[in-house]
Amino acid sequence: MDFTPYYESVSDNPFLEDFYKDQKKWSYHLQTFFLFHRFNSIKRIIDSDDNAILDRSIYEDAEIFARNLYNNGKMSEREFQTYRQIFYTMLEYLKKPDLLIYIKTSVDTVVKRIKKRGRDMEMAVPIEYWKQLDDLYRDWIKDYNQSKVYIVDGDEIDIVENPDYIDKIVQDISELLELENVK
Template sequence: MLTKFMVHNDYVPQSKDDHEGRFITVAGNVGAGKSTFTRILGQSLQFNTSFEKVIGNPYLEDFYRDQKRWSFHLQLYFLSQRFQDQKRIGQEKSHHIQDRSIYEDVEIFAKSLYENRKMSQRDFDTYSELFYCMMTPYLIKPDLMIFLNGSIDTVLNRIDKRGRAMEKQVPKSYWMDLHRRYEQWISEYKESPVLVVNIDEADLLARPDQVDLIKKEIQNILNVKNNYQ
């Protein structure tokens, strides 16, 4: 099955005027294809797009060499970039699709580093306080999350295929741990409806018909979502 639609029982719809625009965020493990989905669906839907900053990231290469030393710095950088994105999207009030959600930074990556003893208790507490106490009240919630999910083999093959040297230094166990965390996290996620896309079957570059299919599903979900309010 290419897609599956999910709404958590505890999801609370948000009231939104038509002129505010619709906000979609694309989530998934490293290598899942978030940037490709964001770019292609952004063009198809005629939504503005924003992408995770990898090139020019001042901490990423250091982090992959020494996760324990650089984890806090990297996570703060990503959190800052994502929050700036959120602020800009909210101010523009236009239709927008975003590569990676701010929730992943907190619930997947920072928590994984802390629980695997690559971020200290002190740093994790500071990071969590910054997000939950200072940022959360100002976040705009997505109208829809697209979650890219599939087998860990597909993720590992895509990481290997794109050939980033710094990612190849990371042990397979790290990606497998993230994969498990993503599946647990999405089952508990309740900030918005979720459209799960099976990356074992999806290939938007080679299958334009899949782009049209997913586009129609998104449009239907966003239209129906108005009835939740």
């Protein structure tokens, strides 16, 4: 679709490996780094006025990942409230997205794809963590109202294994965004 992609900061994240070793100690640092990185990406998108796509929304940072860490006692009340203050202050300066693409996928499929991706630090995470995230995602998407939503059935559709699905997804997204001349 000729959108500029913005990816989650994984390989250059100075806290990610430490986080997987000691989540309680590093959760606030990790989430704050992700939030700051995503905020900067969105600011660059706004400043460039280009069509762009983020691989994860900024809303997920606070409402799913930070909340999950807080719910599990891996982020203190003080850290969580400070994080949320930063998050909501940042939101005041951002344009809402035009579309959220939600890939609805079961935990079993997520775990299979994590194993296929092969990141050791992710594969060491207990399945209960992925289940907790899944519960938060399901609750969050029900109330999400920042933009239009396009839901992809991630259990049925795997564009890595079957890239033929891409054309249909691109067409659907183009129609939702009312874009013309999409390849």
